Amino acid sequence: MSATTAAAWSRTRQQPNWLVRLFEWKPFLVVACLLPAVGLLTVFLTYPLGLGIWLAFTDTTIGRRGIWVGLENFEYLLEDPLWWNAVFYSVFYTGVATIGKFGLGLWLALLLNNHMPFKSLLRAIILLPWIVPTVLSAIAFWWIYDPQFSIISFLLNDMLGVLDHNIDFLGSAWPARWSLIAANIWRGIPFVAISLLAGLQTISPSLYEAALLDGSSAWQRFRYVTFPMLLPILAIVMTFSIIFTFTDFQLVYAITRGGPVNSTHLLATLAFQRGIPGGQLGEGAAIAVSMIPFLVFATLFSYFGLARRKWQQGEGND
Numbered sequence: 406m407s408a409t410t411a412a413a414w415s416r417t418r419q420q421p422n423w424l425v426r427l428f429e430w431k432p433f434l435v436v437a438c439l440l441p442a443v444g445l446l447t448v449f450l451t452y453p454l455g456l457g458i459w460l461a462f463t464d465t466t467i468g469r470r471g472i473w474v475g476l477e478n479f480e481y482l483l484e485d486p487l488w489w490n491a492v493f494y495s496v497f498y499t500g501v502a503t504i505g506k507f508g509l510g511l512w513l514a515l516l517l518n519n520h521m522p523f524k525s526l527l528r529a530i531i532l533l534p535w536i537v538p539t540v541l542s543a544i545a546f547w548w549i550y551d552p553q554f555s556i557i558s559f560l561l562n563d564m565l566g567v568l569d570h571n572i573d574f575l576g577s578a579w580p581a582r583w584s585l586i587a588a589n590i591w592r593g594i595p596f597v598a599i600s601l602l603a604g605l606q607t608i609s610p611s612l613y614e615a616a617l618l619d620g621s622s623a624w625q626r627f628r629y630v631t632f633p634m635l636l637p638i639l640a641i642v643m644t645f646s647i648i649f650t651f652t653d654f655q656l657v658y659a660i661t662r663g664g665p666v667n668s669t670h671l672l673a674t675l676a677f678q679r680g681i682p683g684g685q686l687g688e689g690a691a692i693a694v695s696m697i698p699f700l701v702f703a704t705l706f707s708y709f710g711l712a713r714r715k716w717q718q719g720e721g722n723d
Contacts, residue, residue, distance in 0.1 A: 460690035467684040478691035487667055488692065491675040495699075498586055498671060499650045505590040506646060507639075510597025515631075517598070518605045528599070535595035543659030546588045550574035550660070578668035581661055585669055588656055593649070597642060604638035605631070644707035651699055672696050 427433055461478060465471030482488045517528060534542065549556055558571040574584045608631065616626045654673040657663070663670040663678060670678070672692055680689020 457690045458694055460687050461694040462691075463687045465686040465690075467681075467686060471687050474687070478688050479695070481688070482691060482695065487670065487675065488695075490667065491670045491672050491692075492695075494582060494669065495651055495671045495696075498582070498589070498653075499647055502586050502589045502593065502650050503643065503646055505586070506593040506597045506650075507643065509590070510594050511601055513594065513598040514601035514605055515627075517602050528602075531598055532595045534592050539592070539655040540659050542588070542592055543656050546584070546591075546656075547660050550584050552576060575661055576665060578665065581665060581669050585657055585660060588660065589650060589653060592656065593646060596649075597646060600642045601635065601638065604635050604642075608634045640709065641707055644703050647703040647706070648700055651703070652696065 421429075460471070462473060462475060463471035464474050464477070513531060517524060517531070521527075548554065552558075552571055552573045552575070555571060555574065557574075558568070561568045562571065573580065575581045612630050612634070613626055616630055621629070651671075652673050653671060654677065657669060657671055657674050658677070661669045663674050667675075672695065676689045676692035676696075678689075679685050679692060683689070
């Protein structure tokens with residue numbers, strides 16, 4: 406009886422149809438799950454990037470389809486003093502601002518990692534410069550740097566009596582450059598501080614206890630425990646900070662628009678000026694494409710930071 410029942414069950418069991426078998430096939434599931442993400446990246450990332458690279462090798466202008474000119478735009482840039490000035494200031498701006506953001510951000514992260522009253526409130530306050538829209542921050546700094554109504558000049562002149570004239574922050578090249586760097590540092594500190602604070606909280610307290618038992622000082626604990634354990638996160642956060650700073654556009658354009666006399670142009674603002682107001686889309690695209698080697702360098706920096714992380718976890722560096 407049991408054998409007959411088993412035979413009947415085996416005859417009545419139906420095979421899954423082709424649609425069920427298709428969704429049970431792993432390669433199809435992988436493609437189906439990745440297809441929406443691939444489509445979005447293609448439409449919003451790959452196509453604009455590819456179009457920008459294509460335009461860099463043409464003489465396209467606004468309202469006129471260009472023709473292929475090869476490396477002519479890049480050869481022109483190598484002879485353009487404004488482009489070299491933008492390269493210099495982009496590197497200088499990124500280097501100084503990154504050092505300032507990481508110095509102050511690391512100090513704030515170490516401070517907030519300690520036990521103190523109102524710690525959660527202080528963390529929220531520190532985030533404010535990062536939360537405030539960039540253009541709104543730029544307008545505030547534009548007022549702070551105003552040659553006639555600057556609050557800094559008011560404090561130094563009328564309140565403290567240190568100076569007898571107003572400071573013209575944006576009227577000449579180097580004061581304007583340093584003013585933009587200060588504004589960028591103010592905006593970037595929260596991102597660095599909160600990111601490094603998250604990294605500090607992943608370090609085991611037992612490491613500090615062992616260091617204390619060995620009689621280490623505060624500097625030795627930072628040098629031999631905190632910094633090595635924080636280095637992979639430092640590498641990643643620094644990579645993002647370099648990319649954000651090097652490609653900065655809103656802050657510079659809203660405060661100085663590249664002036665005075667094109668002295669504060671970054672590559673991003675110079676590309677916009679040549680491509681949109683100037684109408685030379687091919688030349689503007691070439692300036693934007695010239696930023697890629699610097700961004701690739703920042704990405705490689707992040708890769709080596711991740712490789713060190715693998716080494717710390719006992720894995721091989723592939």
